Amino acid sequence: MRGALSILTRVAASLLGALRAAFARLSPRTQRLSLAFLTLLALYSVLYVAYRIVPVVWVGRLAPALRVVFAPAEFVAGRVGLSSDQMRIEQGDAVTVAAIEVRTQTIEPSxxxxxxxxxxxxxxxxxxxxxxxxxxxxxxxxxxxxxxxxxxxxRLPLELQLARERAAVQSAEAQHRLARERYENARRGVEIRWNEIEQRRVEAQQLKAQLDRARIRFEGQQVLYREGGLSADAYNAARAELISREAAYLNAVTDLNIANVGFRDEDITGRGLSVPANARARFQLLVDLNTRVEKAEMEAAASGVSQARADMQSTARLLEEATVRAPMxxxxxxxxxxxxxxxxxxxxxxxxxxxxxxxxxxxxxxxxxxxxxxxxxxxxxxxxxxxxxxxxxxxxxxxxxxxxxxxxxxxxxxxxxxxxxxxxxxxxxxxxxxxxxxTGPERQAVLVPEDAILPQEEGKAFAFLIRDGTVFRVEVETGDRYEDMIEIKSGLNAGDIIAIEKFALLRDGLAVLPELQPSQASN
The missing domain is CATH 2.40.30.170 (Efflux pump adaptor protein, beta barrel domain)
Structure with missing residues (x-):
């Protein structure tokens, strides 16, 4: 690595000399732009050298971003460095590589x-x-x-509304009381009418009996009159009495039929109902039929009370909810x-x-x-x-x-x-x-930087193991990742030395000089 940096420095010096000669022939404006460019290039080079000198583990999470930033410099240095390292390989000299010691660390699967x-x-x-x-x-x-x-x-609008609805409830309750009283009076009136019908029926039966007796007497007197045993006046008087009895009976029957309207069997069947066989049940059914209007009015009044009370309760609830309270x-x-x-x-x-x-x-x-x-x-x-x-x-x-x-x-x-x-x-x-x-209990595991492991196809991976100054490519089985570290399940053991750079040059049996880097702290 140091040889590559030395060569890179010499190349940069040569380039600067050539640029200095050409610089004098440029216009002032072009000179200013060129000077600014060279200043930036020099600063970039210094930062790259610092990046290469600082141990990899010190960079930490910035490593991926820095690799992108310094990719052009890596390419140039790599080309020069590889040539230098290749010359060493051809001459049989050992290649210097950065390396780390594999250590066992305590991990907590997470x-x-x-x-x-x-x-x-x-x-x-x-x-x-x-x-x-x-x-x-x-x-x-x-x-x-x-x-x-x-x-x-x-609260005031709701309080006024609640007062109005309380008054509406009182009015509805009064209407309901009146409707209930009318209904009860109607039922009593039906019972009175029923009794009157029964009384008229008895009177009609009595008049029928009187008519039958008057007819029998008249028939006997008619026989006597024909035989001359009864005077004309007596006969006419008997005949007048019979006619009077018939008229009284017919009037009673007519009144009974009129009074009986609404209490007949056809009045029951006409409403699609069956006539009860029990007299008491028939009477109760007739009472219900003849008071249905009053009952409907009472039920409507009761519904009005329920509606008025519901409105009042709703307003009372809204008044209570006008003060909003914490639910938790x-x-x-x-x-x-x-x-x-x-x-x-x-x-x-x-x-x-x-x-x-x-x-x-x-x-x-x-x-x-x-x-x-x-x-x-x-x-x-x-x-x-x-x-x-x-x-x-x-x-x-x-x-x-x-x-x-x-x-x-x-x-x-x-x-x-x-x-x-x-x-x-x-x-x-x-x-x-x-x-x-x-996700699991603490355990001991072998962890290495993820960049030190090279993936292959079919899920396999390998690392470059260094033993006695010689590098060997070994296949490893990887496990879980812990930030920028990866678990090695097999292929490496604690104490092993592995290379962490120049993978393109390394091959089995190559002589190397490992430069140990500080080990990364456990996670």
């Missing part, structure tokens, strides 16, 4: 992901009533208890209205901004999106370690509580939620976090 803090519960507080806010009892950031008043709408313990997260503003009740309010937003953050959720390939290893109850940037190195313990049963199609991730105890409310909804879900 899945890492970034996410955010969310409230355990959130309630959008709206009003069921429309009206003007009369008083606001709370402000943002205030803790509240379940049932505590939050704000109150104007929590903290006021947002206040979107103030006293004097109008609010729309019901669905209209819910579709817009709520008056208040109440959150419960005694416990909070750590919400993370996990790749579907990792999500299959998760189970509720697993421990989660959460790091929140604003709290530095402090770690918050959590428990995996919810795993969504569906996959996000675009990102192929599964959303999970871990619950964190937050009694002092330090964690706020919206904070960024990094979470690590523990």
């Amino acid at each position: 899945i890492s992901a970034s996410g955010r803090i969310e409230a355990l519960e959130q309630a959008n507080i709206v009003s069921k009533n429309s009206g003007r806010i009369e008083r606001m009892y709370v402000d943002e950031g205030e803790p509240v208890r379940r049932g505590q008043p939050l704000f109150q709408l104007e 313990d929590g903290v006021i997260a947002e206040r979107n209205r103030t006293a004097g503003e109008e609010v729309l009740g019901g669905a209209s309010t819910q579709a817009g901004d709520p008056v208040l937003i109440l959150v419960n953050i005694d416990q909070v959720y750590a919400v993370m999106d996990i790749p579907e390939t990792d999500a299959i290893h998760l189970e509720p109850g697993m421990s989660v370690h959460c790091d929140v940037d604003v709290f530095g190195d402090e770690t918050f313990a959590a428990e995996l509580r919810l795993i969504k049963p569906v996959i996000e199609e675009r990102s192929h991730t599964v959303q999970v939620k871990a619950i964190i105890s937050n009694p002092d409310h330090r964690l706020k909804p919206g904070m960024f976090l990094r979470g690590r879900i523990i």
